[in-house]
Amino acid sequence: QSVLTQPPSVSAAPGQKVTISCSGSSSNIGNNYVSWYQQLPGSAPKLLIYDNNKRPSGIPDRFSGSKSGTSATLGITGLQTGDEADYYCGTWDSSLSAGVFGGGTKLTVL
């Protein structure tokens, strides 16, 4: 059981937009920044979004992040087949004094 809650899967057609939600509590998302990671099949995770809505160098602006209260959302526009991957949200949990992740969301581009 993950501390952060994500939908197991989402899907959309190429060129469309998709959003992935991440729900937590006041001890994690509510009082800390959220990050998002992309894990392509057979690869290590890669940072997509940090501090709720910032993109590291090299990440296209098709990827966006937002946070409201104890929930966060990853948005991907202009979907490409290469975006098919598992996506994870993460943050620090101040009560646990530990990092926490969501269970992951598998994105299928139909």
Next chain:
Amino acid sequence: VQLVESGGGLVQPGGSLRLSCAASRFTFSTQVMSWVRQAPGKGLEWVSGISGSGGSTYYADSVRGRFTVSRDNSKNTLYLQMNSLRAEDTAIYYCAKAEAGSSGYYLDYWGQGTLVTVSS
């Protein structure tokens, strides 16, 4: 930034293993580092973190008391000593560089991982 894990392998339940992560191309001694694992077909699980000096360490409840994180800043190397291993510790273990501030914590660079299999 380059992170290269080593030390994984097959170990019997109750056994021990020490993982290493060789870091390069950044100032290792000033950076928070973390270990994250992924069981076969499962999601990411944060395992442990350590401050740049090594003076502060953090653990997931699932490994506290069995795993010990440490670092040798003179060798630019991060370690994870794993004792009393269980079948449920079977996973790919990733080393990651962290950025940690007053309200933020994220893992900006990851190694390729090393596989630990706990089985008799």
